Amino acid sequence: MAEKTIKVHPPLVRVAHWVNALAILIMVTSGWRIYNAFPLFDFSFPEELTLGGWLAGALQWHFAAMWVLAINGMIYVAYGVLSGHFRRKLLPISPRAVLADVLAALRGHLSHADLSVYNAAQRAAYLAAILLAAGLIASGLVIWKPVQLYWLGSLMGDYEGARLLHFFCMAGLVAFVLVHVAMVLLVPKTFLTMITGKLKHG
Amino acid sequence: MDSKLEKHRGPLLASLERRLFLRRGLSLGALSLLAGCELTDDESVQQALTAMSRWNDRAQGWLFDPRRLAPEFPESRITKPFPFNAFYAEDQAPVVDATDYKLEVGGLVREKKAWRLPELYALPETSQVTRHICVEGWSAIGKWSGVRFSDFLQRIGADLSARYVGFKCADDYSTSIDMPTALHPQTLLALKYADQVLPAKYGFPMKVRMPTKLGFKNPKHVVAISVTNEDPGGYWEDQGYNWFSGS
Numbered sequence A: 001m002a003e004k005t006i007k008v009h010p011p012l013v014r015v016a017h018w019v020n021a022l023a024i025l026i027m028v029t030s031g032w033r034i035y036n037a038f039p040l041f042d043f044s045f046p047e048e049l050t051l052g053g054w055l056a057g058a059l060q061w062h063f064a065a066m067w068v069l070a071i072n073g074m075i076y077v078a079y080g081v082l083s084g085h086f087r088r089k090l091l092p093i094s095p096r097a098v099l100a101d102v103l104a105a106l107r108g109h110l111s112h113a114d115l116s117v118y119n120a121a122q123r124a125a126y127l128a129a130i131l132l133a134a135g136l137i138a139s140g141l142v143i144w145k146p147v148q149l150y151w152l153g154s155l156m157g158d159y160e161g162a163r164l165l166h167f168f169c170m171a172g173l174v175a176f177v178l179v180h181v182a183m184v185l186l187v188p189k190t191f192l193t194m195i196t197g198k199l200k201h202g
Numbered sequence B: 001m002d003s004k005l006e007k008h009r010g011p012l013l014a015s016l017e018r019r020l021f022l023r024r025g026l027s028l029g030a031l032s033l034l035a036g037c038e039l040t041d042d043e044s045v046q047q048a049l050t051a052m053s054r055w056n057d058r059a060q061g062w063l064f065d066p067r068r069l070a071p072e073f074p075e076s077r078i079t080k081p082f083p084f085n086a087f088y089a090e091d092q093a094p095v096v097d098a099t100d101y102k103l104e105v106g107g108l109v110r111e112k113k114a115w116r117l118p119e120l121y122a123l124p125e126t127s128q129v130t131r132h133i134c135v136e137g138w139s140a141i142g143k144w145s146g147v148r149f150s151d152f153l154q155r156i157g158a159d160l161s162a163r164y165v166g167f168k169c170a171d172d173y174s175t176s177i178d179m180p181t182a183l184h185p186q187t188l189l190a191l192k193y194a195d196q197v198l199p200a201k202y203g204f205p206m207k208v209r210m211p212t213k214l215g216f217k218n219p220k221h222v223v224a225i226s227v228t229n230e231d232p233g234g235y236w237e238d239q240g241y242n243w244f245s246g247s
Helices: A011-037 A055-082 A085-090 A095-106 A120-144 A158-186 A189-196 B002-006 B010-024 B030-035 B043-063 B117-121 B149-155
Strands: A004-007 A198-201 B102-107 B126-133 B139-148 B164-169 B174-178 B188-193 B207-209 B222-228
Touching (some): A011 A055, A011 A158, A011 A189, A055 A085, A055 A120, A055 B043, A120 A158, A158 A189, A158 B126, A189 A198, B117 B188, B126 B188, B139 B149, B139 B207, B149 B188
Parallel strands (some): B102 B222
Antiparallel strands (some): B126 B139, B164 B174, B188 B207
């Protein structure tokens, strides 16, 4: 049987993915150090997992990586919408299909024969990650500029509401990353595919 | 809200943190562990982070709308007790003698005469109930009354086209702000807290109240004001906290 190479991820998506991965790593680890300066809840993040050393250092990292995250995210979303990438890859999606595929995944029955097509569980997870990132950016902007962006803050309970939303969107996105990395470990060829963009079918 | 603020470990934490920071340098982060070096400590990394912080000063200057007011709240929303926060403990707040007190005015101003407290009390008074937001993340609502700073700057003949206003304090604290923020209608030379003469812990006899800046940009026990085109920096700013730190 002849070897067939399929193109799975366009170059822009791959570059945006890895720039985003680095930006999120910096945002989360520096964000945990900022959280530790005055914890919202009765726990702190282990210092060894945080970035910046002290509050001022963590804030410098957070507000530098913020630009990388925002610019990369805008390019990715503009491409996703304008090229039809989002529509092709993430839609259609129905709750019934998501439930069926999540159950199949838990039983280890989910097919990965064609990596160029996302199953419903993937579609839901990737859409959720995009929405969580949007929530993080919106609430982060309100925490940064509660006066200048008061209109945006009034949608989420002002400054203190934005702090809570920022925390819970972070928790959701970190949960996504953990599942995402676990899935890549289970189907390792997906890792290489996000680098080369190609998939060989034997 | 109150129970949350009781957990507040502000000044002790800040000083402890600073001591640890000084001892360890800018220490371990997740990335630096992965990279096998102390990333934030690396000189070129620190230069890049500082350059980004300067860029963020400029970006915040563009975002700042001099006419946009910080939201005001009904007095029923005031946080009680309003938290004390400084780089020292509450019982170490400076004791400023009301009769000896002089507010020095310098730099690019026409009238460099120092102000006595009764002269400040005689100026027109305005009040605000606004949210104070700390760089650590907590916030609290309080009521401040005093002299609109833009009126004061006009009264002393300040060069309103200068770039900075610097503040020096009786506790050796210092900070500085941009002129647009100095001229913002809610920027006050606050002489009262909750309709009472400002107590020592909140900055007797005068603190500069700016609801458009983070808490550490609101200096207490102010003894000198200067209008200048040279960046005066500040106590926390010189250690790496973002200079503009606007809301």
